Amino acid sequence: MRVAIMPEGYVPRDEVSDLLVSKTARHGTLTAADRAAIRGVRAKVSELSVGQDAVRQGDRPEVAVFLLDGMLARYHTLPTGDRQYLSLHLAGDLPDLQSLFLTTMDHSLGALNRVRLARLLHSDLRSLILKRPGVGFALWRVPLVDAAIFRQAITNNSAREPVARLAHLFCEVFHRSRAGIAPDRSCPLPMSQAQLGQILGLSSISIHRALTALRKEGSADLRKGRIEILDWRSLVRRAAFDPLYLHPEKDSVIAQRPFRGR
Amino acid sequence: MRVAIMPEGYVPRDEVSDLLVSKTARHGTLTAADRAAIRGVRAKVSELSVGQDAVRQGDRPEVAVFLLDGMLARYHTLPTGDRQYLSLHLAGDLPDLQSLFLTTMDHSLGALNRVRLARLLHSDLRSLILKRPGVGFALWRVPLVDAAIFRQAITNNSAREPVARLAHLFCEVFHRSRAGIAPDRSCPLPMSQAQLGQILGLSSISIHRALTALRKEGSADLRKGRIEILDWRSLVRRAAFDPLYLHPEKDSVIAQRPFRGR
DNA sequence: CGGCACGTTGAAGTGACTCAATTCGCGTGG
């Protein structure tokens, strides 16, 4: 018999609330009451070291992960033991909101570097959504954008050549990293070439060759766990990267980009 | 300048409401009031012939697609004009709910055979969700299950060999087709081998060889747009298919126990 | 009956994979 766990040690925390409010505000317009309600969500903060999992395939969590610092990777574990990475998550992400409504985890979330995260009580999030529908609508967007990223990953891994695949991954990670942040020519991507292979459906050798190609043509590089953008334009061209799928529009900002193609 | 379209011709329709209620009920427990509210959603019914699109990449729809009959396919159109299929949708699916919260379509939905569909007014769905949170919670599950299917597609197209890929696709389509329905050894899949290639990231020749292999080993076949299951067990084994990701569990947490704590 | 799209099959090319050896980077311990 399964017993509900009392929310021991879960308390509202300013640091978490601040970030949660700003994350939510990115997805919708919030009233003062909305903000106040968000600040009532109880959380527990913890840390993970490289390779540790925040949630595991098969779990039935009572909390949702909110990433404060570091990078998480979502992955499937195959019967053979092989790993397929599905998406990457940065500080400010809620990679786990789906667990509010789908009880059993069909994948895991593991730390790619040292990670700080908050666990938010499902029960608090549910009542937040009920009491503050505006917040609910904003939160609804989060897993929908994740889904758009999954779709793009299908296309990337199925229809693009190795070099374009890697270029597209770089574009996505870089674009998401610096969304609104000061211009910088680099961003973190703490993964080995073998792990990149497990993202893109390629061998580590192919990753290496693709990376070498991007270096040679002077569009991007990867060193010490950081993506270095050498020529953004050429990288975007190489990847056929179109950030539309990241749905930056908040409510109804116009994404002007005529659709072409057949 | 874009002008909001008046909901001309949109009316509640029993046929649509019936199906919508039962679809929603599959994702949560509904009260009588919930059912009544769902029945108030206005819809317009239309038909598509093979190859026509229900929604296109770049659109900013004011309605959500509800599939009554036939099969829809979600796809990306690449700059080269190539097509990458992302997911398939069967009668009863709401493949388009995301458009409620993400204004611009990042993909298209096209008909694989003759299709009947209803278009549901976003405005009605939004107020339904506001007025009936229980229904909102049930609807929330729909795109989340879609996302789980996307994740599985990433793994399928990136980490499995051609024969396993095809087998997995067959398993998924068959499993979803007959969810709860009378036992049958076949189900529709109205796609050419070339199109299957565009789902699985393979050439049409590879699809043909993989299909031949499945035939030879007596696990499944595809004829006249129908999957024929010859040996379900062996097909499942070949595909390493685990239906967990389809999240068949109707979520008891939400509807039956409002929320605890607080 | 004719056309066209799709399925089937064979053959050849190529690109990604595996295997293997060497180097590099960095943290540890002497």
Next chain:
DNA sequence: CCACGCGAATTGAGTCACTTCAACGTGCCG
């Protein structure tokens, strides 16, 4: 401070599988 060790990156060689190309067969619809 330097030697060592280990994981990761780099590089080359050879194999294999998927792709492309091309020809032919088949079934369906006008």
